[in-house]
Amino acid sequence: MKTVEAQINLSNLKYNVELIGRSLPAHSRIYAVLKADAYGHNSVHCARALKHIAYGYAVARLEEAVELREAGIDKPILMLGGFFRSEDLQTIARYRIEVTVHSDWQIEALRNFHADNEIKVWLQVNIGMQRLGFNYEDIKPALAALNEISCVAKPVGAISHLSCADDISTQEYNRLQLAAWHRMTDDWDGELSLFNSAACAYFPEDATDYVRIGITQYGISPTLGKCGSDFGLKPVMTLSSELVAIRELHPGDAVGYGASWVCKKPTKLGIVAIGYADGYPRAVPNGTPVEINGRVVKTAGHVCMDMMFVDLGGDSNDRIGDRVYLWGTDLVKVETIAEAVNTIPYELVCHLSDRVRYTYTGDTED
Numbered sequence: 281m282k283t284v285e286a287q288i289n290l291s292n293l294k295y296n297v298e299l300i301g302r303s304l305p306a307h308s309r310i311y312a313v314l315k316a317d318a319y320g321h322n323s324v325h326c327a328r329a330l331k332h333i334a335y336g337y338a339v340a341r342l343e344e345a346v347e348l349r350e351a352g353i354d355k356p357i358l359m360l361g362g363f364f365r366s367e368d369l370q371t372i373a374r375y376r377i378e379v380t381v382h383s384d385w386q387i388e389a390l391r392n393f394h395a396d397n398e399i400k401v402w403l404q405v406n407i408g409m410q411r412l413g414f415n416y417e418d419i420k421p422a423l424a425a426l427n428e429i430s431c432v433a434k435p436v437g438a439i440s441h442l443s444c445a446d447d448i449s450t451q452e453y454n455r456l457q458l459a460a461w462h463r464m465t466d467d468w469d470g471e472l473s474l475f476n477s478a479a480c481a482y483f484p485e486d487a488t489d490y491v492r493i494g495i496t497q498y499g500i501s502p503t504l505g506k507c508g509s510d511f512g513l514k515p516v517m518t519l520s521s522e523l524v525a526i527r528e529l530h531p532g533d534a535v536g537y538g539a540s541w542v543c544k545k546p547t548k549l550g551i552v553a554i555g556y557a558d559g560y561p562r563a564v565p566n567g568t569p570v571e572i573n574g575r576v577v578k579t580a581g582h583v584c585m586d587m588m589f590v591d592l593g594g595d596s597n598d599r600i601g602d603r604v605y606l607w608g609t610d611l612v613k614v615e616t617i618a619e620a621v622n623t624i625p626y627e628l629v630c631h632l633s634d635r636v637r638y639t640y641t642g643d644t645e646d
């Protein structure tokens with residue numbers, strides 16, 4: 281029934297993760313990052329598709345971890361931001377969820393918690409992002425405290441995050457962060473996890489035991505100015521809708537709210553059933569590419585809540601009901617749309633609304 285469709289190609293997802301895996305050292309294991317419903321790609325479907333490829337999965341919220349477990353997902357699941365309340369430990373232990381620990385109150389909470397099974401813990405260290413994690417001088421006491429707690433599995437891992445791995449112009453800051461990481465973890469007993477998609481793409485040979493791959497597994501570039509295909513990746517999400525009306529326009533006809541696009545020469549205007557309430561960004565400028573019947577046409581006027589306009593051209597033969605592709609094809613890439621609205625593709629793919637129908641292609645088993 282729903283008109284707007286996000287088609288999720290699970291074969292491409294597997295292809296991408298295998299490709300990334302082959303570029304990493306043999307000791308590196310992949311946590312497939314499935315937070316925010318797998319960046320809008322559906323976490324349960326993606327988890328099932330990756331069951332033979334990923335070592336485990338990473339999420340941001342407890343409810344995301346529980347959703348995977350309740351769907352029968354058995355592999356390690358890591359909560360990247362740790363837990364936010366001591367009450368959550370009950371659920372974390374019961375569902376065997378790994379957590380990061382970045383604050384003293386969390387160590388206190390673990391000390392006061394009595395679990396039947398051990399909880400796997402990653403000590404988060406701050407190497408320069410200033411988001412989560414202990415500073416250098418606080419690591420030793422934190423680790424010593426964790427080692428005293430019986431419900432904490434030993435040895436404790438170390439985890440951190442690079443803030444500029446995606447940007448060639450900040451290589452210097454990367455080097456500083458990597459140096460800080462080595463200073464903090466070179467004599468660490470437990471497992472180590474540092475790299476995200478961009479770090480794996482740009483310096484795979486330095487990858488840690490455990491890496492965390494998000495955006496690139498979905499076939500999307502981690503870097504502005506590049507596309508997934510520049511890294512050999514294939515898009516996983518294709519967003520499409522339908523042409524629901526076509527009208528003849530004459531010079532001077534002004535299109536849409538605010539009359540922001542005015543027809544210069546006779547043309548046909550296509551009305552497409554997708555708007556910002558579905559998750560297509562309202563901020564796209566006139567002339568943003570859209571694909572129909574194998575060619576690129578351009579947006580005209582402001583995107584409405586439920587519809588948008590494209591200039592089909594005077595000689596076009598498109599018909600009502602024809603499929604219109606907004607991103608995820610060779611001709612129209614999500615990176616292009618993100619750049620047109622001054623954001624990153626992460627934000628676009630994870631902002632689709634529940635008016636969007638999801639379909640899945642590619643084998644989900646094996």
Ligand SMILES: *Cc1c(COP(=O)(O)O)cnc(C)c1O
Pocket residue numbers: 313315360440441475476477478492493494495496502
């Ligand atoms: C989201 C996230 C990742 C994955 O980042 P990508 O750029 O999508 O690969 C890795 N680590 C942490 C801590 C994250 O929050």
